[in-house]
Amino acid sequence: MSNKRKLSGGFVLVFAILLTGLFATQALAQLQTPRVSPYSSITQRIGITDVTITYHRPGVKDREIWGELVPYGKAPGNPNFGSGNPHPWRAGANENTTISFTHDVTIEGKPLAAGTYGLHMIPGKTDWTVIFSNNSTSWGSFFYDESEDALRVTVTPQEAEHQEWLRYGFEELSGNSAVAFLHWENLKVPFKIGVNSTEIVINNFKNKLRSTPGFNWQSWNQAAFYCLQNNVHLDLAEKWVKKSISMNENANNRNLLGYILMAQDKKDDALQVFQENVEKYPDNWNVHDSMGEAYGKYGQKKKAIQYYKKALSLAPQNQKSRIEGILQKLEQES
Template identity: 40%
Template structure:
């Protein structure tokens, strides 16, 4: 009896070990797994799914039945399609987003689709990201539902997710299988996400680098950020901290922020101060910035300074001549453009001087 008892125990243990070992084997699937992702701004959308093939089967309304269905397994009595094969199709957002205009928090969700009929579907995101397919779907755990229209597309044998129409703040995810596309739009508040990321990073190691404060201020200036916050950032780059340094770039940047805030006098003074720290190319660009806002007096002053500092540079004379032309001073425009051509200019400078002289009928 003792021998038979221990023999039975050994047999049971062997079966348990054998089963666990078998369950952990890594063997190929009929529907291969795939992962696809897309960056929008500094945010990522990623999908992990299994890819069944059509294999000459009738897909829509048959293999994937229309509406919510009892799949005959699990706990769900009314389940959508799992939008793939095997376990859950999952979608992950690294930041808060919108799907078809509806807000969804950052995180990972089970992605399901209720294919209602030939032309309509509902995208369903479930908080049950670890469930197996739709067999244990529970509507109470829905995080989002969004109705979409489906499209007819060329045949696609393998179920595929693609990112289309990628823009600065949005992308369209398309589920494509057989001859149907089910698209849905994802959007991020990119500027808000970027600025929050900047605020966090400036409190850490990145905050000990002057250029990062300048980059932060420039981003806010160019992308609708808080200009007073941007002014504080650039002030930190200019003075008051161990890493601060007054440069042409941060003075000019501060000037542009002040100008956008309507502080014209401070802007003008900062541009003049920045000009004293500028190299040849920076001063030339500053002159063109002044031309762009029709501040001809400052533009002329900066271009003249560049000529005085670089009397053998053809481009400096070309820029000065262009400034005079825009001011309507034909005589001085011709004089400086011809001086530019006499200094063996580069091809692009020569072409510009000749073009301007032709426009002045002085070739």
Template identity: 40%
Template sequence: MKQNNLFTALLCFFLLFSLNTTAQLQTPQASAKATVMQRIGVTDISVTYSRPSVNGRDLWGNLVPYGMNNLGFGTATAAPWRAGANENTTITFANDASVEGKTIKAGTYGLFFEVKPNNQATLILSHDTQAWGSFFYDKNHDALRADITTTEAPHHELLTFEFSNITPTSAVLSLVWGEKAFPVNISVNTTQIVLDDFKAKSTGQFGFNRQNWEQAAAYALNNGGDLNEALTWIDGAIAGNFYSQKNFNNVAIKAQILNKMGRTDEYASLMDEAAGMANKQQLNALGYQMIAAKDYDRAEKYFKQNIANHPEDPNGYDSLGECYKNMGDTKNAIKYFKKSLSMNPPANVKANSEKHLKELGAL
């Protein structure tokens, strides 16, 4: 019995000793870790970094020395600034991108700066992503270097990465600390990324859906894609495949592709065919599309066709009034706006007719 108690006590001692020597209490770091992410088009770009504070210190040329420096530790004798604290800052691109006009492949990179006097700096993206700071920086592992100009900024006590000037194809990533900002221009070929993704998926189950081919053709049409390729895709949606079906949507898309290619006679014929297949909302939208294209004859034709099909709908008369207003036919514009108002239209249609009548001095 005593031996069993002794064994139990020794076992507890060794377990406690083992836990004490391996377990560590997690405590907050002085420079908290953060991640900022921005989607540009369909491309996610994220930066993971640690955020030191200014804490009254003289930053540039002092705490952060200019140039490449021997930090007195590690293997690097000429190291850049780690662009943060603790582990080296990293940036991840979900797709290929352009940084300051230079191509960078999709992936994760260490992010450093060589800070220089006179508002100059060099951005360095490195294949090293697991280092502590820049103590082991090796220029042979650089993936990209780009010179930038720093700018003045409102005071940021904590080092901050932020995105601004965001468009579907570009953004500016800035490191801001103290009163200095390090802006970096990033761009992506969103159209190519979207269409390459479609082509990669189109040989699988994704490609067995007619609507996906229509969507890809429309995207290429509206975003500077290859029109010949778009025409092939929309033709496949219309006929020739087991999923093909001619409808208003794909005929209208094909017509717009042909128009953009300069094949105007084919465009006109197909637009009329699409109009014959359209429901009330589609035909109305088609009329406005013709107004935007300044093809007023077709706009008038489509709106009148909608009124003939749906004589009880005040929106049809309101839309025809807009057509005549754009044509400069004030008399007919007033006539059809007033006709719309006489039919107790919905609030949005009433407001539109009244607005145009006021503009025409008829209300």
């Protein structure tokens, strides 16, 4: 009997230890189960800048949202959790809503550095405050500290069609801007994001050309062409295309040099380059076309006609109608 009691007592002790370990393991494991407000994220590229918003999506579920579930102004603090102070809305559910930028941006015209921010909002009946906090890792807005603000902007909400599950999106996309928005229940809260795409691209070129892409002539040519296309940093474009020529001289990069010189109003230098191209690449229709364009720009219509006719005789079929149209116009003006 005593042995059975000893065995029974030992079993209880072992079971208790195992049970304690099991609960401890469960506490640490953080098993994944469906959440009432599911996780979501959205990324939009503006130029070459990526903007990513991560958030959780609460549902309306027949509740009054604005001014009720989400109060106007700051929400009262919880003395048992967080800082206990009144705080803005987390602009979602669960953990911090975050927004990330791969390059410096502007928000409603105000500068904001590249990085990841906690996104908070203070709703109002007419205007909303959108807050970008340097703290992006806390739970919701309960630990919000105004001293950690990176930027605040004021925006105006818009009435919108019913949206059951909170969502973020982007609209009015261009090469240099987009409007991000929060949409829930019957409101849309927009804020405009701006990027200086051209300067970002140029700075990216400067870095990339010091690495593997800098070993081929095409990269230098591409960078120079981008500058010409956007009419920026033409002095740098000239330097880059000359680097391309030094690596592999061809009709493509030499012709680009002529256009870059012409864009800088270096008339004589441009004409000289185009003339050299005609002599170096007499069977290339494009160099004759460019020579004609240069003479046309500088008012020498007879010479322009001469070179356009040569270009027409060499050009592929898909270029002939364009050149014929230019010739017709030049001949009418002569």
